[in-house]
Amino acid sequence: MIKLIASDVDGTLLKEESQNLNPNIYDIIRQLKEMDIHFIAASGRQYYNLRNIFSPVQDDISYIAENGSLCISDGKVISRGLIDRELGLRIFRAIKEYGNCHCLLSCESTCYVESTSTAFIDHVKNGLCYNTCVVDDLSQIQEPFLKIAVCDYNGTDDIWTYCRDLFSDEIKVVTSGYTWIDFIAPNANKGSALAELARHFNVKPEECMTFGDQYNDAEMLQFAGISYAMNTGAPGISNFATYTTDSVEKVLYGLLDKLIHGNQ
Known part of the structure; x- marks a missing residue:
């Protein structure tokens, strides 16, 4: 059973330099929450910016910001990585x-x-x-x-x-x-931050699902039991994932459909 879902933003949820998410993702996040599945925005962007991007659900999700250097849930810092x-x-x-x-x-x-x-x-x-x-x-x-x-x-x-x-x-x-x-920072990446969040929520790696498109997503893709590399991503990034996809929303709609119909 999937309990945590972490997705990269640019190139994964945001396509072609767009700064606006597909509004459907907010409804998906709300539906996932109703099924006790927690969503995490994982990005190289700053925390302040991510909260704005996910404004309609900003208090319903956790954040892996600055490529794992700052991890925040419920307004509390879960982990932090610093550069000398x-x-x-x-x-x-x-x-x-x-x-x-x-x-x-x-x-x-x-x-x-x-x-x-x-x-x-x-x-x-x-x-x-x-x-x-x-x-x-x-x-x-x-x-x-x-x-x-x-x-x-x-x-x-x-x-x-x-x-x-x-x-x-x-x-x-x-x-x-x-x-x-x-x-x-040497001790920080999206995978290490996701591991901290998984411990925080008492979730096993095999209960995590991740999405990414660049090499800053590699550790996060490797950590999760189920992971998807975007088929428009960096060459070779699919080697770190279990599957490829052209749409996060499509995968999550499929997951919701299975859950609603009792197939997972």
């Missing part, structure tokens, strides 16, 4: 040396950007709808670092290779969508 400050400062310097990209620092209170690009700042503030503070120098931020993200509008292949070669021995570097890469 000195390592973070070295990442900032390397990104500046690479050039032609934009760096975003996620902290628990807000996210910070130092880009001078009005288009990028508008994208973060009004496209992604992030709670955002523009600063002159990210290295001056004194809050603990949850996650560092880099946006390259030319795609992630080159910037990911550059950052992986420099930092993969110290920190996890993953693609997150088509233009972002994320640096995630």
Whole structure:
């Protein structure tokens, strides 16, 4: 019996850079809740932003935000992963040396950007709808670092290779969508956060179902007894899942149909 369902957002529930969920997902989440199945939004996005995206059901679900660096349920932090400050400062310097990209620092209170690009700042503030503070120098931020993200509008292949070669021995570097890469604390990922939530709810891995499309979803897909990789996802991501699909909603409607008719 499935008791927890965790889904990635961008590229999985949100398609083609859309910022609006299919309204049907809210009804699905409500129906799942009636059957004692808890839904988890699992994303590289910030907690504040995820609550806005899932506004109609925001208090009915749990959150794995910042690619697992912040896990929250019922308004309480279940787990938190932090990036060593000195390592973070070295990442900032390397990104500046690479050039032609934009760096975003996620902290628990807000996210910070130092880009001078009005288009990028508008994208973060009004496209992604992030709670955002523009600063002159990210290295001056004194809050603990949850996650560092880099946006390259030319795609992630080159910037990911550059950052992986420099930092993969110290920190996890993953693609997150088509233009972002994320640096995630060594002890944090969506899978470890889901494991914490499963323990919190006293749920076994085989009672979990997950959905994802990028390599930042790999651990979460591997953790769950049933997992789905999006067939539009990153090459090879299906190797971490038990199934593939083109629609989360279609899979969940099928699950609900089985439950309603007593076949599971």
